[in-house]
Amino acid sequence: MEVLLKTENLETFIGQYHILQGVTFEAIRGEVTVLLGRNGAGKTTTLRTILGLSPPSRGKVFFKQKEIQELPTYKTANLGIGYVPEDQGIFPYLTVEEHFKIATKGKGDKVNERIETTLALFPDLKQFWRKQAGVLSGGQKQMLAIARAYINYNELLMIDEPSKGLAPIVVEKVMETLERMKGETTIILVEQNYLMAEYLGDRFYIIDDGKTVLSGEMKELKEHEEWRKKYLGIS
Numbered sequence: 018m019e020v021l022l023k024t025e026n027l028e029t030f031i032g033q034y035h036i037l038q039g040v041t042f043e044a045i046r047g048e049v050t051v052l053l054g055r056n057g058a059g060k061t062t063t064l065r066t067i068l069g070l071s072p073p074s075r076g077k078v079f080f081k082q083k084e085i086q087e088l089p090t091y092k093t094a095n096l097g098i099g100y101v102p103e104d105q106g107i108f109p110y111l112t113v114e115e116h117f118k119i120a121t122k123g124k125g126d127k128v129n130e131r132i133e134t135t136l137a138l139f140p141d142l143k144q145f146w147r148k149q150a151g152v153l154s155g156g157q158k159q160m161l162a163i164a165r166a167y168i169n170y171n172e173l174l175m176i177d178e179p180s181k182g183l184a185p186i187v188v189e190k191v192m193e194t195l196e197r198m199k200g201e202t203t204i205i206l207v208e209q210n211y212l213m214a215e216y217l218g219d220r221f222y223i224i225d226d227g228k229t230v231l232s233g234e235m236k237e238l239k240e241h242e243e244w245r246k247k248y249l250g251i252s
């Protein structure tokens with residue numbers, strides 16, 4: 018098992034607020050690592066800290082055993098770390114094709130092949146190829162946001178709450194797509210939808226008040242209702 022990304026005791030301030038107070042976790046290559054925790058626990062801030070968008074005041078981030086916590090965001094992204102933010106970051110007036118073109122700009126001659134592979138995984142997007150992204154449904158926008166991160170052979174994808182605001186049937190579709198990506202790419206998933214987390218996750222880390230407080234294999238969390246009650250407020 019290769020540890021692809023690891024954080025050690027991350028501490029991050031946003032303004033005067035000490036938001037992360039010790040986040041330590043590992044993502045194993047080929048696995049889905051789920052970060053769980055109540056609203057405001059610090060999951061999004063953890064992803065932003067890894068990317069250098071909210072740099073840590075203490076602690077370390079290792080990607081393939083190299084320290085990266087001091088790197089500017091564009092360098093971290095160029096290492097092969099893709100990010101799908103909670104708000105998706107879709108441009109409503111650009112077409113699906115334009116989103117793909119921007120994402121793959123300057124990425125060499127295998128781009129067309131990769132676009133084909135990506136569209137095979139996200140077939141709905143093919144239908145909307147020349148349509149502005151603003152006309153897509155919530156689920157299709159989420160697919161576009163994930164596809165845009167997937168297309169670049171990123172070794173690691175960090176996906177923030179892909180189920181947010183989507184109808185259950187659409188959540189199922191997103192889940193199926195992520196499942197097909199499993200194994201091929203390593204995923205760090207922040208998810209409030211516990212069923213989705215349980216279905217996709219290999220390992221979990223629970224963040225509470227800015228600290229990692231519990232971790233293990235996903236099947237252990239499935240067996241321990243009392244952990245889910247205590248840290249996630251669900252049974």
Ligand SMILES: Nc1ncnc2c1ncn2[C@@H]1O[C@H](COP(=O)(O)OP(=O)(O)OP(=O)(O)O)[C@@H](O)[C@H]1O
Binds near residue numbers: 031032054062063
């Ligand atoms: N720009 C900001 N200014 C002030 N406080 C912030 C800012 N961004 C985040 N916070 C605070 O940091 C804490 C952690 O937020 P974060 O978004 O990381 O939590 P989360 O676990 O991802 O929760 P959620 O599921 O609600 O997004 C929260 O208390 C939030 O209010």
